[in-house]
Structures are given as C-alpha cells and as structure tokens.
Amino acid sequence: MRRREFLIIPAAAVGGTLLHLIARKSAHVDAQSGNVKVPLRFFTAEEARTVAAACERIFPRDASGPGATDAAVVIYIDRQLAGPYGRDKYRYTKPPFVASVPEHGYQGRENPRQIYRAGIRELGAFADLPVDAQVQKLASIERTSFFELLREHTIEGMFCDPMHGGNANLVGWRLIGYPGPQMSYRDHVDQHYGRAFRPKITSLQQLVGRAAPAWEDEAE
Amino acid sequence: MTTLKPVDVVIIGGGFTGLAMAKELTARTSLSVLVLERGPLRTATDYAASMDDIDYSVRFRMMQSTADETITHRHSVRDAAVPVRQYGSFLPGSGVGGAGEHWSGHSYRFTPEFFTLRSHLAQRFGASRLPDALAVQDWGVTYDDLEPHYWRAEQMLGVAGKAGNLGGKTVDGGNPFEGPRAHEFPLPPLKLTYLSSLFSEGTRKLGWHPFPIPSALPSQAYTNPDGISRPPCLYCGFCNGYGCMAGAKAQPSNTILPVLERRRGFELRTASWVRRILHRSGRVQGVRYVDPKGGEVVQPATTVVLASWTLNNTRLLFLSGVGTPYDAATGRGTLGRNLTHQVRGGTRVFFDRPLNGFMGGGACGVRIADLDGDRALTGSDGIVRFGAIQVLTQGDRPIATFGTMPRGSVKSNWGSEWKAAAMRWYDHSAAIDFVGEHVAWRQNFMDLDPTYTDKFGDPLLRFTLDWTEHEHSQRRLADARTREIARAMGAQAEDIPATRGRYNVTSYQSTHIQGGAIIGTSPEWSVVNPYLQHWDLPDLWVIGASAFPQNPSPNPTLTALALTTWSADALIGKYLKAPGKLV
DSSP, rough: OOOOOOEEEEESOOHHHHHHHOOOOEEOOOOOOOEEEEEEEOOHHHHHHHHHHHHHHHSSBBBBOTTTTTTTOOOOHHHHHHHHTTTTSOOOOOOOOOOOOOGGGOOOOOHHHHHHHHHHHHOOOOOOOOOHHHHHHHHHHHTTTHHHHHHHHHHHHHSSEEEEEEOOGHHHHHHTTOOOOOOOOOOTTTTTTSSOOOOOOOOOHHHSSHHHHHGGGGGG | OOOOOEEEEEEEEOOOHHHHHHHHHHHHHOOOOEEEEEEEEOOHHHHHHHHOOOIIIIIIIOOTTTTTTOOOEESSSOOOOOOOOOEEESSOOSTTHHHHOOOOOBBOOOGGGGGHHHHHHHHOOGGGSOOOOOOOOOOOHHHHHHHHHHHHHHHHHBBBOOEEETTTTEEETSTTOOBBBSSSOOBBOOOOHHHHHHHHHHOOOOOOTOOEBBSSSSOOEEEEEOOEEEOOOOOOOOOOSSTTTTOOOOOHHHTTTTHHHTTTTTTOSSSSSSEEEEEEEEEEEEEEOOTTOOHHHHHHHOOOEEEEHHHHHHHHHHHHHHHHHHBBBTTTTTBTTOBBBOOEEEEEEESSSSOTTTSSSSTTTTEEEETTTTTTOOSSSSSSOOEEEEOOOOOOOHHHHHOOTTTTSOOSSSSSHHHHHHHTTTTTTEEEEEEEEEEEBBOEEEEEEEEEEEESHHHHEEEEOOOOHHHHHEEEEEEEEHHHHHHTTTTTTOOOOOOOOOOOTTSSOSSSSSSSSSSSSTTTTSSOOOOOOBBOOOOOOOSSGGGSSSSSSSSSSSHHHHHHHHHHHHHIIIISSSSSSSO
16 A cells, blocks of 8 residues: 655645646645645655656746646646556557567557656656756656656646646646537537637536546546 | 357447448348447447547547557568557547447548459559559449449438539539439538638639538438438537547447347347357358356357458458468468558648637548549559548647647747747648558558467467558659648648658558458459358358458448448348358
8 A cells, every 4th residue: 555645736826626626535725834735646745746847847837828837737647647558558568578660659568657757766856956957857858758758748738638637727728728628519610710719618527517437547 | 168049140340330231131131140249338428428638539548459459560571570559550449339439420432443443453554564563453343333332321321411423414512523423412511610611712723623521420410211310410529539429420339229229139249259250161150259257158150240340350260260361472362461551641731820620520621532543643653543632620639739830940849939839830730631542562461470469369460561662652742732732722831741651550540451351253362252251151251341452542431331231132132042152
C-alpha cells in the first residue's frame, strides 16, 4: 500500500467548481492556509512538483494566457499513469523487444510509468531551478522519449475534458475558444462562414448531466 | 472441451458484413444463424457518455486492443518483422458492429472499370507496358451485377448524396465520373461546412467537378426499407473514432441489429473469440472458440461465414490450414496475396480566417474525382492509377490540432513563443487530402509471423508491405495538384514536399486494409470465387474487403455491403438448394 501523497494547490488560484472536479472526493481545504490537498494516484508529492514545473515550461502562463499549472496538467498526467495506459495494459508487450526502424514506432519494453520515473530522476531538483535553467535543462533532453511523452501529455492535459483531471475550470478550452462537446451544430454548421463561432463552453458532465466513466478509473 | 449443440450457420464476426449476411439468411430461410463476436455489445447510452477526446481519439478505447492481438510488419522479405505495438496506420474496431461503429460513413460505389482493372489497364496502356510486379486482377463480378446491391445498401444506410450519373445521363452537382445509377440517393447531401464551400468554389474555378461525399450520416430523419428510423446528423464532430451519440450515423448496432433481434433463428454471442475453423475432407465442421469464461468450446455448424475483417479473415484461414499460402518468390499460392492499404498525401493549408472546424462529421466534405483512376493520365506520368482529392470537416479537437502552424513559424515546439503561434493558427488550418488508389504489387502480402503470438499463443499475422516508386509518384503528382487547389481556395499551402518515406505503421492512412482472401475467376490466383465461396471448402464463405484484389480511392464499406448481399443471393438461392461448388 503506497503512502498517501497529495498535491497542494492554493484554493485562491482555482474556482469553486474546480475543487470538486479535480479532487473528485477527499479534497480538503485547509481553513488556515486556504490550500487544497488533491490526492495523488501515482506520483509522490515531490515527483508531482517536478513534473508540474516541467509542464509549466512547455506550456507557460504568460501574456497570452494561462498555462499548465492553471490547468492542473500534472493531475491529468498522474491519473493517466495510474490507469491502464500508464502500465501498458492495452499495448502489445510481448518479447522479444528488438530495435527497429523509426517507421515501426516505439518498440521499447518500458511502460509510461517507467519512462516517467527515469525521466524525473534525470531532471533532479528541477522545480528549484531558476526559469532560464529549467528551459536549458528541458532543451537538453528534447529528443528523449520522456520529453516527447511529457510534451504530448501537457497538451492533452491542457485541452482534455476536465473529467480527466486537466483543463481545470476549462481554462484550456477558454484560452482558444474550443466549445467542448455539444449536442448539435445542426443550425450552425453552414453558417458563420469565415467568422469565429464560439458557443458557450461545456464539459461532458455538464452536457450529459452525469459523470462519464473515465478509462483511467478502470479497476486493475 | 465442450461440444455445443449444432447450428446451421456460424458467422464469425458481428460487424457490418457479418450482421448483413445474418439479416439475409434469417429473412429468407428458416436456418439457425449464430454470430460469434469477440468484443462487447455497446449501446447508444454508452455512446452519449463517450464524447471524449482522450479516451477515444487519443487512447483508442473503441479499437481492438493490441495486447490481445496485433500484426507484425516488415518492409520486405529481407527484413525482420516487428510487432505493431500500438496503433497506428489503421484502427481495427472491436465489439458488435466492428469498425462500422466508429467509421466515418463515407458510402461510395466503386467505378465500373475497377471491377475489371486488369483487363482495363491492359487495354488502356497495353498489356506489355504494365509493370511485371503489378498484381491487380479482375473480380469476376461487375459493376452491373452489383448495381442493385449498391442500391439496397444505400437504402439500408440512408445514404445522403447527389447522383452525378443517372442511367447514363450526367447530372449537375454529383460526381459525373461515377458509374450509372438507377436511382437518385435516398437523401439529399449533408450541409456544406465553410471549408467545403471554399474547396467547392476553388475547384470549380479550376474547371473541376466537386461533389458532396456520399454519407451514411443522414441529412434528414430517415426510415429504411426494414422500418428502422434514425434521426438526422447533428454535426457534433464526435464521429470517426466514436459511436454516434444521437444514433444518426448508420452503424450495424442501430441499423441491422434491431432487425435481427426480432428474428427467430438468430443468436448473437459476444466475448466469443474464434480460434479455428474446423474442417475435414473438404467439408466444414464448425468452429472452435474461447467463450466468455475462457473455456474452449466446439460449435458444430453446416456452413461457416467468415466475416471478421481483412486481417482476421486472412489470419483465421492461415491458422485453420485452409487454402494454399501465397509464395511471393514464385507467385504461386493465393492465401495472403494482394495486400493493399491506401496512398494518402496532399498538403496542409492555412487560412487567415477561422474555419469553426469543430463542427462537422465523418463524411462532411467535398471531393473531386476528375483525376481519379487513370482518366487524367497521359501514359508518361510513371503511374497507372491516381486517386481523388478532398477536404473533410470531421470535427477538429485541440489535442490533435493545437500547434499546427506554417513550417518555420517558430523555432521550438514548446514554450511561450510556440504557444503564442499555436494560438494564432488555432482553427485556421485544414488538410487538402489526396486519397490515392493503392494498386496491388506481387511483393506485398500477408502470412503468419514465425516469432510473435497473440494472447492465446497463436501466431500473429505478418505484413510484408512497402511503398513503391508508383506510390511516391502518385504523392508527388498529388502534391502539385493540391497546391493548385490551395491557391484557388485563397489559402497558403504548406511548403513541405510530398514524402518519399517508407511505409510507417505509426501514421494513420485509413482503416482500408484489403486483400488476403481475394475474389477471382480461378483458384490459381484467387481464394474465393466470384460469389465469395471458398474455392477449396464450398461450405465456407469469406466476405468483406479481404476479397478486394486492389484498393481504390473510394472507401470500401458500401462495396463490402453490396458484395455481401450479392454473395447472400448465391448462398441462399443456389448453394443451399444444392450444396456444392457454385463455380
């Protein structure tokens, strides 16, 4: 049984609806500090801090809008790694593992969990580095499988449905005006030619009125 | 091992072709018909909760699990094959409905000359000028044979479109190059997205003939001849890769299964994984499968219909020792030959105005066939067949599209500068697709892998497949054509030249893998006769796109369905009356 690990987020940084969405259950708002404790499923608190810092460099909060920390991308990644994807439940993992040409894609034995654990070790005390040094460090590992995954997962965590833990408070979708799932565009699909049509943004849960079963919640 | 009570017909695979065959058999005979499907049954309620990019588009929740079974691939017989560990250049479905649940709904007919391609090319270019390695064949069934079956399939699905050739008369607004239709489409075309309107205007300016993609997403509420009603498409954009949350898109689960559920004699068993077709002395005896509890059972049957898609059709024939494996070195044998995929190419284009690309559906798009087949070739192009060009608005979602920008916009693909540029170009880009015909080559084939196995320990299917100079030339020509169209649409085209890369198992082409158990007029070069009856085992019928000897530009599903009822007519009308070889 792993020790309970939490990600601490300042409640002030997040909206009221978010608390429920990203914490699901057992979120605790500390009355004195005003912090939210989100239980982690895979990362240790220290690992989560490192990954969150790296994601923020990939998709930073800046003049153009919110970034990976605002969207709680690290929570998304934590849940993906804890679920079937993280342990390669649905990937073909029979040996022999042999190196092949790039046209055959990733042929390695390591699953995403193992790639992350090794990558995080490589990043060291990343979260405590100054921003410039963080950027340099990431640039130095740009061609690794770990960085490729981290970059993909950061984009996924920015723009996923909030049911997966990322895109907290729909900040990712708001940033670009993506409306999320909608029942019908029948009256709109041949209208608005050349002009941005930006309907009210909804999550899947808001749309169907109930929580959808996320794949990462599937029992082992 | 348990032996179950015998049935008359076992159908392996509960997808479009398997269920369509069951529908014919249960309507026109009193036989007991059992469909064995290895995946689950999903309902419309499941689909409403599945409008989720991560689980379905990113992690492929509806697709076959590669952990259960995958294929291996090598570029040539000189290379070692490795497994496709994750998808992928194609996305096989699993569960009742198969890939027909997550498909895009493109519902084309193939053009008449495609069914006699060998003879056609010999006439067009001269038999002696065709490459030696070209393995294209005549089918032994013609467009005219299939026309009424196409019409039946179009009515069943409720295909929305515009005829371009009614009884030999060209009609404005449709595809003037299609084969003659006896009827206008059951429904008018889908609505036109902004991108489609730009493509239509642009290609018309160039003197070409844009037409709406024939769609199994109904443009209006529709009731088919079986009495099955479906609502119109809502253009929600969660279409290919998804089951339809509105029940609008024609899927086996909402179009055929409701009919079958009322039929006496029909039974569906899910989570039932067929491992072998059993046969002795030239007669089928039944199948052996793994039941939902993991037990091996024997299901005796008089007739077996193999309807489990190209890959599993071919693989089960190999595993069951039915037919003669193809030998690429000598050209002898037939099982596994004529493996084809699809030649994709084209260019990405960028607009200065937003496209609202999140609204759409799998078959929302416009195509031109002016250059399709060989009709625009001069004889000195270095190719014998080309393909079609199209745009689609299938429902863009940001995980896939965010970061698409003109080449060289920024140096890095992460960080602030990248983020700002990605936001600038978000919803401002689209693809002009080349959907190329993949002609069959003697060196592309399937057999069993000597090393890798599935979850039961059975050998995986092995692909030997690579692009040739022909496909590179198709892409190069497509690159030039799509750039002309981009300019005519007022767009900026991507300045990346057409790839000459080798076949890549990681980049999606289409799920139109074909061949392996091809149709033909002689057992010397085909696995099934023109009725889809196996040449060696007359009580085994092998249906689906495994029968296609070469891969056209149009999508295969409607032809797979038309060929199924064509086959059913022979099975029911001739074979059951006098069981034996029909040819």
